[in-house]
Amino acid sequence: MPRTLDSQITLEKTPSYFVTSEAPRRIASMSPETKLIVVVRNPVTRAISDYTQTLSKKPDIPTFEELAFKNRSTGAVDTSWNAIRIGMYILHLDSWLRYFRPTQIHFVSGERLITDPAGEMGRVQDFLGLKRIITDKHFYFNRTKGFPCLKKPESSSQPRCLGKSKGRIHVQIDQEVIEQLREFYRPFNIKFYETVGHDFRWD
């Protein structure tokens, strides 16, 4: 990590930290007062998004249904498949809570990050103890992209949207499969809401 002045904070982003079992201990031993930010979205949508991304790189993989279930007729979900396992947020959170206080962890709603980016960024800034500099005026909704974009990032006078790999069209999944996965995730989601004290309304 780079050194910082007292007036600065260092931000580092690695999506896999949250689901890496050794990460909490290592980060806590480096800096126990670290603040952690995790973006979470409906785990069913997350799994489909994850699969869509993998499929775009490896078109020959089995279908989503084949990977998601150990046994489709009994509805036994394959929790060893990463796309499924990552969305069992409460299991991962439990490992972090062995090393960090709940107040050190902030969860961003992936859904609200799209519908209300300024609101979500406002809460992130509050969590980091920063003045609310990023507000509504920094975002606009780009109809072509179908997502909010930044009006003017610091380094440029041009508007900036996220790249093509963010916000791609998901593969179509049978409604029945979606329902089975919703059922599967419900108890994990409920425990997660109780632990973080916020209902993300995925159920």
Ligand SMILES: Nc1ncnc2c1ncn2[C@@H]1O[C@H](COP(=O)(O)OS(=O)(=O)O)[C@@H](OP(=O)(O)O)[C@H]1O
């Ligand atoms: N403003 C804006 N523009 C584009 N995309 C946005 C935005 N805000 C959130 N999202 C959602 O971010 C999802 C991709 O983020 P990931 O964390 O999955 O990306 S990655 O794993 O680092 O590739 C991506 O998921 P998919 O829609 O499933 O592709 C988006 O829904």
